[in-house]
Amino acid sequence: MSKKVQAIYLWWHKSVIDQELLQSLPNLKVIANSGVGMDHLDLKLVASFGVKVANAPCDVSGSTADTEVALLLASARRLVEGYHVAISSGMEYCEADFLGVEVTGATLRINGMGSIGYKIALRAKAFEMNILYHNRTWRKEQEEQAVGATYCKKIDSLLQKANFVMVVVSLTPLTDELIGKREMELMKPAATLINISGGTIQNCPATALQTGVIRAAALEVTYPEPLPRLPSLLITLLKLENIIITPHLSIKTGKATYMITEEAAENILAALNGLPIPSEVLPS
Amino acid sequence: MWYHKPVINEDMLQSLPNLKIVASSGVGIDHLDLNLLSSYGVKASNTPFVVSTDTADLGMALMLASSRRLVEGYQMAVSCDTEYFPADWLGTEVSGATLGIVGMGTIGYKVAERAKGFEMKILYHNRNRRNKEEESAVGAIYCKKIDDLLQQSDFVLLSVNLTPETHKLIGKRELELMKPTATLINISRGLVVDQDALVEALQNKVIKAAALDVTYPEPLPRDHPLLKLKNVIITPHIGSATKKTRRLMMENMTESIQAGLTGLPIPNEVL
Numbered sequence: 001m002s003k004k005v006q007a008i009y010l011w012w013h014k015s016v017i018d019q020e021l022l023q024s025l026p027n028l029k030v031i032a033n034s035g036v037g038m039d040h041l042d043l044k045l046v047a048s049f050g051v052k053v054a055n056a057p058c059d060v061s062g063s064t065a066d067t068e069v070a071l072l073l074a075s076a077r078r079l080v081e082g083y084h085v086a087i088s089s090g091m092e093y094c095e096a097d098f099l100g101v102e103v104t105g106a107t108l109r110i111n112g113m114g115s116i117g118y119k120i121a122l123r124a125k126a127f128e129m130n131i132l133y134h135n136r137t138w139r140k141e142q143e144e145q146a147v148g149a150t151y152c153k154k155i156d157s158l159l160q161k162a163n164f165v166m167v168v169v170s171l172t173p174l175t176d177e178l179i180g181k182r183e184m185e186l187m188k189p190a191a192t193l194i195n196i197s198g199g200t201i202q203n204c205p206a207t208a209l210q211t212g213v214i215r216a217a218a219l220e221v222t223y224p225e226p227l228p229r230l231p232s233l234l235i236t237l238l239k240l241e242n243i244i245i246t247p248h249l250s251i252k253t254g255k256a257t258y259m260i261t262e263e264a265a266e267n268i269l270a271a272l273n274g275l276p277i278p279s280e281v282l283p284s
Numbered sequence: 285m286w287y288h289k290p291v292i293n294e295d296m297l298q299s300l301p302n303l304k305i306v307a308s309s310g311v312g313i314d315h316l317d318l319n320l321l322s323s324y325g326v327k328a329s330n331t332p333f334v335v336s337t338d339t340a341d342l343g344m345a346l347m348l349a350s351s352r353r354l355v356e357g358y359q360m361a362v363s364c365d366t367e368y369f370p371a372d373w374l375g376t377e378v379s380g381a382t383l384g385i386v387g388m389g390t391i392g393y394k395v396a397e398r399a400k401g402f403e404m405k406i407l408y409h410n411r412n413r414r415n416k417e418e419e420s421a422v423g424a425i426y427c428k429k430i431d432d433l434l435q436q437s438d439f440v441l442l443s444v445n446l447t448p449e450t451h452k453l454i455g456k457r458e459l460e461l462m463k464p465t466a467t468l469i470n471i472s473r474g475l476v477v478d479q480d481a482l483v484e485a486l487q488n489k490v491i492k493a494a495a496l497d498v499t500y501p502e503p504l505p506r507d508h509p510l511l512k513l514k515n516v517i518i519t520p521h522i523g524s525a526t527k528k529t530r531r532l533m534m535e536n537m538t539e540s541i542q543a544g545l546t547g548l549p550i551p552n553e554v555l
Contacts, residue, residue, distance in 0.1 A: 011371055062379040066402065070348035070378075077345050077526075082519040083355050086503065087511045102526045104337040126401025127341065226366050238362040245361040247369040249352050253377050 003027055007268045009261075010034060010041075012225075012248070017041055022049045030054065030271030032264040033281075035251060043283035054267035054279045056260045064250040065119035068196050071218035071244060072164055075192050076103045078216075080244055101163065101190065101215070104128050109162035111155065111179070112169035112197065113139055120166065121147040132158050159186040166194045184208040189215065196220040196250060206236040209243055216242040220250060287521070288315040297324045305544030307537040310524060311335050311391075313554050314446035314473060329540035329552045333390060334532040339443075339523035340394035343471045346495035347383070347439050350467050350517050351376050376438075376465070379403050384437030386430065386453070387444030387472065388414055395441060396422040407433045434461040439469060446473035454478065459485040467493045471523055474500030483509045486516060497523050 002024050008015070008031045015021060017031060028051050033041070036057040046053055074080060077100040085098065108124050110117045113135040121131050124147075131149040133139075138151050152158045159165065165187060167179055179193065184205065187193065191214050193205060205217045225248060227238065237243065251260060263279065270277045285308045290296065292306060303326050308316060311332045321328055349355060352375040360366055360373075383399045385392045388410040396406050399422075406424040408414075413426050427433040430453075434440060440462060444450045454468070455478035462468070468491060470477055479500060485491050493515040502521055510516055524533065536552060543550045 012369075062403070063377060066348060066378045067352055069402075070345070070352050070354055073341060073345035074349050074354055077342055077519075077522065079345055079349055079517075079519060080355055080358050082522050083517055086518040086520040089506050098520065098522060099525050099527050099530060100522065102338065102528050103341045123401040126398045127344075128337075226361060226369060229364055229366070244354075244358055246354060246357040247361045247373075249354065249357050249375065252352070252357075252374050254374050255377050257374060 006030070006272060007032065009264050009268065017046060019045065022046065022051065030268055030277070032056070032267045032271075034260050034264055038281055043281065047283050052271050052277055053281045054264070054271070054277050055281050056263040056267070057279055058259045058263045059115070060251050060256040060259060061115040061119045063253050063256040064116045064196065065123055067220060067246075067250040068116075068120050068166060068168070068194060069123045070249075071194050071196075071220060071246065072108075072166070072192070073103060075194065075216050075218040075244055076101050076106075076164070081241055101192070103164075106130070106163040107132065107161055108164045108166065109133070109152070109158060110149075111165070111167045113149070114168070116196075117166075117168040118143070118147070120168065121149050129164075132162065156183070156186055159183060160188060162187065162191055164192050164194065167197050169197045181208070184213050187214050189213065191215060193217040194220075205243070206240065209240050210236070216244075218244040218246070220246050221248055285309060292316060292321065294320065297321070297326065305329065305541055305550065307540045307544070308554075309533050309537060312446060312473060314475075316554070318554065327544050327550055328554045329537070329544070329550050330554050331533045331536040332552060334529055334536060335524040336390045336394055338526050338529045339391050339471055340398060342497055342519070342523045343391070343395050343441055343443065343469060344398045346469050346471070346497060346517060346519070347441065347467070348378055350469070350493050350495040351378050351381075351439070355517055356514065378439075381405070381438040382407065382436055384408070384427070384433040384440045385424070386433065386440065386442050387450075388424070389443065389445070391471070392441075392443040393418070393422070395443060396424050407437060409433045430458070431461055434458055435463070437466060438463065439467050441469040442472045442476050444472050444476060446475055450476050452476070452478045454482075456481040456485070459490055462491050464489060464491065466491050467495065470494070470496045470498055472498060474498045474502065479510070483513075486510075486513050493517075497521055 005025045006027050006029045010031055010033045012034060030052045033055045036055050038055055043053060104127050107130040109132040110120060111134050113133045124131055131147055132152050133149050134152045134155055189212055193214055208214050209217055267277050267279055285306055305327045307329045309331060311330055313330050316328055379402050382405040385395055385408040388408040399406055406422060407427050408424050409427045409430045453476050459481055486494060495517040497519045498521055504510060540550050540552055
């Protein structure tokens with residue numbers, strides 16, 4: 001069976017591509033990844049076996065941006081908590097002091113203004129949010145003006161001013177643990193952290209949430225996925241009321257999944273036919 | 285008056301001979317018998333505009349949470365039994381979808397402004413048509429007949445006042461006109477929807493899902509079927525529940541009370 005395998009379509013990091021697997025598949029020609037992130041693949045190792053790699057950078061930025069704004073709103077207005085109150089068996093009335101925080105007119109700081117970050121900014125502008133952003137490079141003035149965004153040169157700067165901090169970067173060694181204990185302590189105690197990038201960017205925010213260093217957090221991506229059901233984690237992160245964890249919803253729509261799979265299929269067919277691979281990724 | 289309590293009826297009014305004003309929190313006044321109050325010489329006020337943006341924000345929050353199955357997703361992410369996330373567990377797109385707004389007052393219009401940021405196609409139904417500038421600012425298309433809106437929308441959002449005309453505005457007939465892939469979002473009043481018809485529609489997949497900040501009564505009895513349906517999100521009437529807005533509401537109410545007690549013109553008086 002293993003001699004017949006010529007292509008792998010990697011759906012969300014499974015299977016794990018290691019030396020053992022590569023050795024067991026002598027006729028493997030191509031690994032097509034679902035999605036754009038490649039941090040889970042050892043590109044040099046794969047290349048050393050003569051196997052090509054492709055990702056699927058198709059434009060699911062709208063779908064991802066929608067999820068992140070959904071998380072921002074849900075966290076700000078305590079939607080999940082509210083749902084549990086509304087359906088709980090003991091509910092007689094809702095406490096008058098069940099309050100969330102405003103979204104309209106609040107300050108949103110986006111770390112990472114690629115295509116996803118920009119689409120988030122477009123949506124946030126519709127909520128009249130004040131937008132600050134940090135990116136490796138400036139966006140053009142026209143683009144900034146279209147969303148009313150202000151550039152922050154340093155990663156720390158204006159963290160103190162933000163009501164919401166959103167992390168939207170690709171996971172690389174540079175961005176690993178971008179928002180850690182130090183950065184969270186710079187944030188306002190009333191602020192909310194939303195992380196949609198690779199999981200290890202997030203140092204476990206459990207302590208910050210428990211001690212009120214920040215108000216709330218929403219994690220779209222964790223490391224690993226799902227989080228292990230360890231007793232210590234179950235007691236802390238998974239049980240906190242001021243955290244929303246979601247199972248990587250960003251591409252979980254019929255449309256997005258179809259687009260990604262279509263692109264992966266194109267990559268696989270090209271590789272098997274010896275043609276140039278549309279979205280080949282080379283080891284840097 | 286907070287959250288419709290205390291209940292103002294004949295007995296209450298008779299027992300309070302010196303009552304001058306009832307200041308009600310929020311914009312809805314369907315719970316007040318204005319004629320009765322007037323017959324006792326008691327004035328009434330509400331807090332109409334301060335609640336608009338937060339309520340519109342919550343409408344958007346409910347639409348997004350429902351379409352992306354956020355609550356279910358959360359439960360899966362934190363459940364002790366979860367070993368992996370199934371590949372075929374999917375939600376639906378909001379970007380580019382069609383939103384039908386029933387009731388394009390202040391709140392409905394603010395929803396339209398927000399939905400435009402998601403490149404949604406916006407249809408609306410209202411007693412009166414908005415003017416051309418207002419329509420084109422949000423790209424909204426007027427539907428004179430509510431049926432047209434219901435048949436074309438992926439999301440139907442209710443933001444009307446509760447009046448005798450809007451009581452059970454959405455019933456079995458209207459739900460059957462909606463797409464089977466559509467979601468109903470209610471941020472107006474529970475009684476705008478025929479709740480029993482809604483339960484049936486959800487159970488029989490006549491529509492896909494519902495997200496409700498309001499029900500009738502509030503809260504629902506604990507054995508109500510709406511509480512058990514997986515394709516329903518309910519929140520406990522938190523449309524205006526933010527610190528800043530609640531503070532502004534209180535300030536408005538205090539101003540109205542002070543004016544009422546000193547015989548001055550009452551801001552936000554309801555006639």
